[in-house]
Structures are given as C-alpha cells and as structure tokens.
Amino acid sequence: MRFHERLDRAIDRNDSLLCVGLDPDLARMPSHMGRTADAVAEFSRRIIAATCDLVAAYKPNFAFFGALGPSGWHALRETLAAVPEGIPVIVDAKVGDIGNTAEQYARMFFDLLGAHALTVNPYMGADAVAPFAARTDRGVFVLCLTSNPGAADFETQTVAGVPLFEMVATRVRAWNTAGNLGLVVGATHAAAIRRVRAIGPDLPLLVPGVGAQGGDLATAVTEGKNPQGRGVIINVSRGVLYASTAADYAEAARAAAQELRAAINRCR
Amino acid sequence: MRFHERLDRAIDRNDSLLCVGLDPDLARMPSHMGRTADAVAEFSRRIIAATCDLVAAYKPNFAFFGALGPSGWHALRETLAAVPEGIPVIVDAKVGDIGNTAEQYARMFFDLLGAHALTVNPYMGADAVAPFAARTDRGVFVLCLTSNPGAADFETQTVAGVPLFEMVATRVRAWNTAGNLGLVVGATHAAAIRRVRAIGPDLPLLVPGVGAQGGDLATAVTEGKNPQGRGVIINVSRGVLYASTAADYAEAARAAAQELRAAINRCR
Numbered sequence: 001m002r003f004h005e006r007l008d009r010a011i012d013r014n015d016s017l018l019c020v021g022l023d024p025d026l027a028r029m030p031s032h033m034g035r036t037a038d039a040v041a042e043f044s045r046r047i048i049a050a051t052c053d054l055v056a057a058y059k060p061n062f063a064f065f066g067a068l069g070p071s072g073w074h075a076l077r078e079t080l081a082a083v084p085e086g087i088p089v090i091v092d093a094k095v096g097d098i099g100n101t102a103e104q105y106a107r108m109f110f111d112l113l114g115a116h117a118l119t120v121n122p123y124m125g126a127d128a129v130a131p132f133a134a135r136t137d138r139g140v141f142v143l144c145l146t147s148n149p150g151a152a153d154f155e156t157q158t159v160a161g162v163p164l165f166e167m168v169a170t171r172v173r174a175w176n177t178a179g180n181l182g183l184v185v186g187a188t189h190a191a192a193i194r195r196v197r198a199i200g201p202d203l204p205l206l207v208p209g210v211g212a213q214g215g216d217l218a219t220a221v222t223e224g225k226n227p228q229g230r231g232v233i234i235n236v237s238r239g240v241l242y243a244s245t246a247a248d249y250a251e252a253a254r255a256a257a258q259e260l261r262a263a264i265n266r267c268r
Numbered sequence: 269m270r271f272h273e274r275l276d277r278a279i280d281r282n283d284s285l286l287c288v289g290l291d292p293d294l295a296r297m298p299s300h301m302g303r304t305a306d307a308v309a310e311f312s313r314r315i316i317a318a319t320c321d322l323v324a325a326y327k328p329n330f331a332f333f334g335a336l337g338p339s340g341w342h343a344l345r346e347t348l349a350a351v352p353e354g355i356p357v358i359v360d361a362k363v364g365d366i367g368n369t370a371e372q373y374a375r376m377f378f379d380l381l382g383a384h385a386l387t388v389n390p391y392m393g394a395d396a397v398a399p400f401a402a403r404t405d406r407g408v409f410v411l412c413l414t415s416n417p418g419a420a421d422f423e424t425q426t427v428a429g430v431p432l433f434e435m436v437a438t439r440v441r442a443w444n445t446a447g448n449l450g451l452v453v454g455a456t457h458a459a460a461i462r463r464v465r466a467i468g469p470d471l472p473l474l475v476p477g478v479g480a481q482g483g484d485l486a487t488a489v490t491e492g493k494n495p496q497g498r499g500v501i502i503n504v505s506r507g508v509l510y511a512s513t514a515a516d517y518a519e520a521a522r523a524a525a526q527e528l529r530a531a532i533n534r535c536r
Contacts (some may be wrong), residue, residue: 063372070338076478110339125418
C-alpha cells in the first residue's frame with residue numbers, strides 16, 4: 001500500500017490526525033523502569049498498545065534509540081513491530097546526503113527497519129531527496145519550517161522574494177511526481193502553515209511543535225487540513241509519553257492522546 | 269586534547285592534508301570478501317592499517333554502517349578502534365535536529381562511539397548546532413556548500429545579498445565561541461572555497477568532492493589552506509577504498525593515498 005493511502009486509511013479508521021512521537025528519553029521515562037534498551041522497548045510497546053486506536057501515525061525518533069547503541073537498534077525494531085498493521089510509521093532521522101549515501105539510508109530505514117516514511121533535510125537539494133522519493137511505496141517528509149527558534153537563522157530568510165521555507169515547499173511540490181512527498185511545518189508558525197498549504201495543496205503536512213514547544217494546536221489544524229479534513233497530522237511526543245512518570249504511564253498516555261485527538265477533531 | 273589541536277598534530281606528524289572517507293559499500297568491496305558486517309570491519313581495519321601514516325583524519329560515513337543493522341554498529345566501533353591514537357575521526361552523519369534530540373546524537377556519536385568530530389546540517393539553525401558546539405573537546409563540521417548538483421537548489425541561492433552558504437559560513441564563524449567549529453565545502457566550487465576561507469579564516473574546512481565527484485584538488489588546497497599550510501583537509505573516499513577490488517586492495521589504497529598526499533602537498 002502506498003504511504004499516503006495508508007495514512008488516509010489510518011486517519012479515517014481511528015478518526016484521528018494525531019501522530020504520537022516516540023522519543024523514549026531515559027531521563028524522563030517512569031522512574032520504576034530500568035534504564036536499558038529493553039526498558040525502552042517495553043515503554044514504547046506499552047505506549048503503542050495504549051494509543052494505537054487513537055492515532056493516525058507514530059513517529060519514532062531515531063536519535064533516542066541510536067543513543068542506546070546496538071541494543072537501541074533492537075529496541076527500535078521491536079517498537080516498529082509493535083505498531084499494528086495499517087498504522088503508518090514515520091521514522092524521524094532528518095537525513096540528507098548525496099545519492100550513494102542516501103541509498104544506504106533508504107536501505108537502513110525502509111528495508112531493514114520497515115519504516116513507511118522518513119523525514120529528510122532539504123539543505124543539499126534535489127539529489128539528496130531523490131533516492132527516497134524514488135521509493136514510491138514509501139513516504140518522505142521534507143523539513144520545511146521547523147518549530148525551533150533556530151528556524152529564524154535560515155529557514156525564514158528571504159530568497160528570491162520569498163522565505164527559504166516557501167522555496168523549499170515549492171521545490172518539493174515540483175519533485176512530488178510520484179505523489180509520495182510531504183512537508184514538516186512547525187505549529188509555532190500559523191501563517192506559514194497557511195502559506196505552505198496553499199503552495200502544496202496535495203502535500204501532507206507533519207506538524208510538530210504543539211505542546212512542549214508552545215505551538216497552537218487549533219490554528220495548526222485549521223490551516224493545515226485539506227478540504228477532506230485530512231492532509232495534516234499533528235505530532236505530540238512528550239505530552240503523551242510523559243503524561244505520567246509513574247507506573248500508570250500507559251493509561252496516562254492514553255488519556256492524553258484521547259484529549260488531543262478530541263481537541264484536534266474539534267477543529268477539523 | 270581539543271579537536272583542532274588533534275587535527276593539526278596529525279597534519280604535522282603525517283605531513284598530510286588527506287582525509288580518507290570510510291564508506292564501505294558492499295557493492296564495491298573486493299569480490300573475494302564476504303558481504304557481512306565482519307567483512308566490512310576487516311575491510312576498514314586493513315584500509316586504516318595501510319594508510320594511517322599518510323592521513324590527517326578519517327571520515328567514516330554512518331550510513332554505510334547503519335545500513336548493516338546492529339552488526340554495522342559493531343563494525344563502526346571496530347573501525348574507530350582501529351584508528352591509531354592521535355589521528356582524528358570525523359563521523360559523517362550530517363545530523364540536525366532540535367536541542368533534546370541533538371543531545372541524543374551527541375551521546376551516540378561522541379560518547380558511545382568516541383568520534384572526535386561530527387558533521388552537522390545547518391538548516392534548522394543555531395539551536396540545532398549548539399548541543400554539539402557545546403562539547404568543546406569535540407569538533408563540529410557544519411555543512412556549508414556541498415559538492416553535489418543539488419547544491420544549486422538552496423545553498424547557492426541569494427539571501428540578503430549573499431549566497432545562502434556564505435550566510436551559513438558567517439553564522440558559523442559567530443557561533444564558534446569555543447573554537448571547535450569548521451565547515452564542509454565541496455571541491456567542486458573553487459571560488460566558493462576562497463570566499464568561505466575569507467569569511468572564516470580560523471575555521472578548518474573539510475573538502476569532499478575531489479575524485480569521483482570531479483572537483484579540482486589543486487584549487488581546493490590552494491584556496492582552502494591557511495597561512496600555516498593547514499586549515500583544510502581534502503576528503504577522498506572511493507578513490508582510496510576502491511583503488512583495487514582485488515585481494516591487493518589495501519596496498520592499492522596505500523598507493524592511492526600516497527599519490528593523493530603528494531599531489532596535495534605540492535599545492536600547500
């Protein structure tokens with residue numbers, strides 16, 4: 001199944017635009033759990049089991065698994081295996097490199113790990129995105145405007161009369177010949193979401209920055225959704241994963257995800 | 269020892285500005301070797317043993333190890349362990365993410381793997397670079413102008429009257445308060461190397477793109493070196509690793525590295 005179709009089906013089945021970011025941070029995991037890769041795998045599995053009827057997608061962050069070494073790799077595989085068939089998994093690794101290296105990342109994240117989609121950094125241009133885009137059965141979310149303060153350093157600088165992130169959106173629309181690309185646009189920039197949506201009406205938007213980073217959820221949904229009430233997924237990581245740091249963390253994650261899904265759906 | 273000092277010492281001891289890129293590609297490794305992570309580790313070890321008195325640094329490319337799964341992680345550790353004390357290792361992973369994620373990458377590449385330096389993507393701005401720059405005992409090479417055709421998509425676009433890559437160089441110079449930053453500038457853009465050298469006289473340049481990608485070695489050295497004949501390292505991967513694909517690959521790599529070192533030194 002192609003990525004966009006998989007995403008739309010999950011959105012419809014779970015009536016949700018919520019993407020849960022899986023950033024299992026040893027420093028923030030429940031205090032009764034060990035600080036091992038096995039504990040990380042268990043934590044992720046229980047979060048997924050508690051939320052998988054409430055989400056449109058999961059977004060494991062490679063760094064949090066990679067920082068555990070080879071056993072983190074196993075924890076990441078177990079995490080992906082715990083996601084029910086039909087729910088897409090977007091691995092967040094923000095890769096970007098020349099063609100022969102990008103091919104290796106495609107092998108790593110798509111073939112070995114089985115990710116349905118990947119985040120990619122646009123800085124190096126078309127040929128750094130192409131090897132991923134060529135995998136037409138997978139999705140590619142290209143960084144456009146991120147939710148961190150550093151977005152002002154380059155992403156919002158004016159290039160040829162538009163902010164750089166708009167030029168990125170325009171290029172990604174042009175590169176989207178196989179219909180499998182999307183964009184990452186931070187919720188901390190409401191007007192920008194509207195602009196990007198206008199530039200690429202068919203590009204799904206992955207919107208981080210709600211919650212811990214202070215972005216406005218309602219605006220992100222209102223501006224990001226397409227006429228079918230899809231086309232945007234709202235990522236929340238810490239607000240779900242660490243809703244409780246006690247033994248009831250999975251139940252608390254479920255409650256947080258339910259609340260977020262409802263808040264998002266009120267704006268669809 | 270701080271990274272820049274480690275690099276300068278290796279440059280002086282081996283009388284070399286050559287950086288050997290370790291991109292062990294299963295499809296290009298000698299045909300008599302297995303296609304396993306163990307074979308990759310052996311290949312890297314023998315390349316290092318054959319060239320370690322000829323280089324200023326090694327640059328293992330994370331993707332080529334990551335694509336082997338958890339056993340690739342072990343191969344990468346063995347590769348780093350095979351590098352003699354005193355030769356700096358720059359892990360090429362082109363990471364770039366918000367602060368709490370960047371911390372995880374710093375843990376992964378600096379603490380677990382023991383890399384002396386890391387390549388970082390500037391797209392997300394200051395706070396995506398800061399967690400690495402804060403590790404003042406390690407080096408950070410920020411992508412500035414890359415050697416691939418896609419560099420024309422964004423990197424050379426005009427922002428505030430200068431090409432984006434020059435704005436990146438200017439920012440990196442300002443962020444370099446601890447003296448541990450550097451820049452990646454492709455050899456395929458000779459005039460650009462001169463500009464970047466002028467913008468950041470104290471920033472060491474990592475120059476890929478000589479060899480397989482067609483950049484001019486002499487110009488890269490002439491424009492990139494500082495008054496002490498250091499300040500730039502020229503990366504060659506495929507031209508050394510695959511100088512022979514027969515059983516004599518290590519000897520052939522040594523001969524290629526000797527030739528490259530001599531060609532570089534004629535321009536210092």
